[in-house]
Amino acid sequence: MCGRYVNSRSPEDLGVEFDVDQSVLSERLAPDYNIAPTKRIYAVLDRPGDTPERQLRVVTWGLVPSWAKDRSGAAKLSNARIETAAEKPSFARAFKSRRAVVPADGYFEWRRQDGGVKQPFFLHRPDDRALHLAALYELWRDSTREAGHPDAWWWSATILTTESTGELRDIHDRTPLTVRPGALDAWLSTAPSHPDELRALLAPSTEELVARPVSTLVNSVRNNGPHLLEEYVEAAPTLF
């Protein structure tokens, strides 16, 4: 699945990479090597209109459906299964017309070893180019804010997952989906299409990734920095 990831890229670099028309940034996010659900993240999306506009935005990780009474359940909706997203009440409307891409350097998975020890891995492209994670976004009206207030609307997103493929299945059986090269416009389109056609635009990220073991320092969200990506090999047992 995808419960912790990395983005070190600047909004300027992301604007170029995704050819956005406008960056609508409530804040500038620093490079983050330990992004967890409920944190602020960058998302690329198309806003509907006469001429749809591609935007880079800051949203919160954990989708809040428009009909939610409050946003307390958001942390649970950090992932959505592609197998069911089109039908689930929480995701159906977003899947129809509010698709997005979340840029990532890579993400972390934990493999449970025999004996209960959990070994974290960093999964990334061999060439370290950005992952274009397939996502959905939603807008929730915060009724405690007056209309026109900058925070009157809460923007949130969820990352789509599917079954892992290839050797990386050994680490984890679920993996985030990425938008296939050349499929960005179709994926971000606000026009509804058949779920099967949309699914064909995506690929399991495990198809293009490699993994390296890292330190359990990443387990705590209080830790951050590029050192979390360094390969960590357990010290060889000392013989007496």
Add this chain to the structure above:
DNA sequence: CCAGACGTTGTT
């Protein structure tokens, strides 16, 4: 009809 839920993951 109204009331109430609406999610994923991992683990057992």
Add this chain to the structure above:
DNA sequence: GTCTGG
């Protein structure tokens, strides 16, 4: 065990 916070 289960929920919340990051």
Add this chain to the structure above:
DNA sequence: CCAGACGTTGTT
């Protein structure tokens, strides 16, 4: 995803 809290009272 993992880590950390999980409670009330009264006093500072």
Add this chain to the structure above:
DNA sequence: GTCTGG
């Protein structure tokens, strides 16, 4: 908002 259960 939309579906399920009663």
